[in-house]
Amino acid sequence: MEVTVVIPTLNEEEAIGEVVEGFVKRGYRVLVIDGNSQDRTREIAKEKGAEVVIQSGKGKGQAVAEAFEIVNSDVLVLIDGDGSYLPEEVDKLLEPIKRGIADHVVGNRFANFEKGAFTRLNLFGNKVLNFFFRFAYGIELRDILSGYRAMTKEVYKNADLKKPGFEVETELTVETIAKGFRIMEVPITYRKRGGRTKLNPLKDGFKIGKTIYELLSRYSPARYLYFAGLAFIIAGLIFGCYVVVEWFARVTHYLLAILTTLFIITGVQLVMFGLIADFIFRSNVEFRKEIRRLKEAVEREGKGD
Ligand SMILES: Nc1nc2c(ncn2[C@@H]2O[C@H](COP(=O)(O)OP(=O)(O)OP(=O)(O)O)[C@@H](O)[C@H]2O)c(=O)[nH]1
Ligand SMILES: [Mg+2]
Structure with missing residues (x-):
C-alpha cells in the first residue's frame, strides 16, 4: 500500500x-x-x-x-x-x-x-x-x-x-x-x-x-428541508399565538394572520418536499453503493483470470 x-x-x-x-x-x-x-x-x-x-x-x-x-x-x-x-x-x-x-x-x-x-x-x-x-x-x-x-x-x-x-x-x-x-x-x-x-x-x-x-x-436534502421547514413552522406558530391572544383582546391583525398561514403552509410544504427528496436520495445512494460493489466484484474477477 x-x-x-x-x-x-x-x-x-x-x-x-x-x-x-x-x-x-x-x-x-x-x-x-x-x-x-x-x-x-x-x-x-x-x-x-x-x-x-x-x-x-x-x-x-x-x-x-x-x-x-x-x-x-x-x-x-x-x-x-x-x-x-x-x-x-x-x-x-x-x-x-x-x-x-x-x-x-x-x-x-x-x-x-x-x-x-x-x-x-x-x-x-x-x-x-x-x-x-x-x-x-x-x-x-x-x-x-x-x-x-x-x-x-x-x-x-x-x-x-x-x-x-x-x-x-x-x-x-x-x-x-x-x-x-x-x-x-x-x-x-x-x-x-x-x-x-x-x-x-x-x-x-x-x-x-x-x-x-x-x-x-x-x-441529506431531506434533513436540509426538514430543518428549513421546521423554522418556518415555528415562526408561524409564534406569530399565530400572538394573533390569537390579541384577537381575544379584541384586536385583529389581518396582515399578520395572513403571514402566519403563509409561514405554516410554506413550512409544511418544505417538510413534504423533504419526504420526497429523502425517497429519491436514498434510492440514489443505494444505487451508487450497489454499483461500487459490482465494480469491485468485476475487478476481483478480472484479477483472478
Ligand atoms: N497551504 C496552506 N496551509 C495553511 C493555510 N492556512 C493554514 N494552513 C495550515 O493548515 C494547518 C492548520 O492550521 P492551524 O493554524 O494549525 O489551524 P488549527 O489547527 O485549526 O488551529 P490551532 O488550534 O491554532 O492549531 C497548519 O499546518 C497551517 O500552517 C493556507 O492558507 N495555506
Ligand atoms: Mg493546528
Whole structure:
C-alpha cells in the first residue's frame, strides 16, 4: 500500500522540520503544500526530505484540494504542519484502512489532549460544532474538525472540495459520508501547537457552522428541508399565538394572520418536499453503493483470470 503524507503549511518553520522528519524516517513520501510562507518553512521541509509545492490559490482548503489532484497513491494522510499531531501515531490511522474496515479514518483529538492544546474558546467551539453536526446529520462523530486523517484514493479523488479555508475538514467529512464511504474515528494524541495559529476562532468557527448546515443538502436534502421547514413552522406558530391572544383582546391583525398561514403552509410544504427528496436520495445512494460493489466484484474477477 503506497502512502503519501500531505502537509498544508503557512509559516510553520517552528514545527515543520520534526513533522516531515517523523514521516520521512518511517519511509513515507511527504508532500508539503505551502501557502507562500514568509519564513523558512519551505527550506526546512526540503532539507528534511519533503517535496514542496506552493499552492496556486489561498487558504488551507484550496491547498488540500490542490494536493488531492497532485497525489496519486493508494492512501493519503493529511496532517497539519504545526506539530500538534504525532507522526508516530500514523499507524493508528492506517490500520482500519489496511484491514478494509474504513475508507476514511479521522484522529479523534478529544481522546488525549495536552493541557493548552485547545484554547478554552477552541474547545468550546469544537464541542458546539460537533454537537451541531451530530444533531443535523444524525451521525455519531466526535471530532469532525481534526486535522489528522487518512483516506483511500477513492475518497480523496472523489471529494469535491469547494471551500477555500478552514471549512475543509467539514467538507471532507460530508463528502465522504454523502458519497457512501465508510468513515471512522480512532483516538490520537493532540499537543499544543508550535508557532502561531492561522485560525480566527470566531470568524472561522461561524463559517464552519454555516458550512455544516449548507452541506447538509449534499448528505441529506431531506434533513436540509426538514430543518428549513421546521423554522418556518415555528415562526408561524409564534406569530399565530400572538394573533390569537390579541384577537381575544379584541384586536385583529389581518396582515399578520395572513403571514402566519403563509409561514405554516410554506413550512409544511418544505417538510413534504423533504419526504420526497429523502425517497429519491436514498434510492440514489443505494444505487451508487450497489454499483461500487459490482465494480469491485468485476475487478476481483478480472484479477483472478
Ligand atoms: N497551504 C496552506 N496551509 C495553511 C493555510 N492556512 C493554514 N494552513 C495550515 O493548515 C494547518 C492548520 O492550521 P492551524 O493554524 O494549525 O489551524 P488549527 O489547527 O485549526 O488551529 P490551532 O488550534 O491554532 O492549531 C497548519 O499546518 C497551517 O500552517 C493556507 O492558507 N495555506
Ligand atoms: Mg493546528
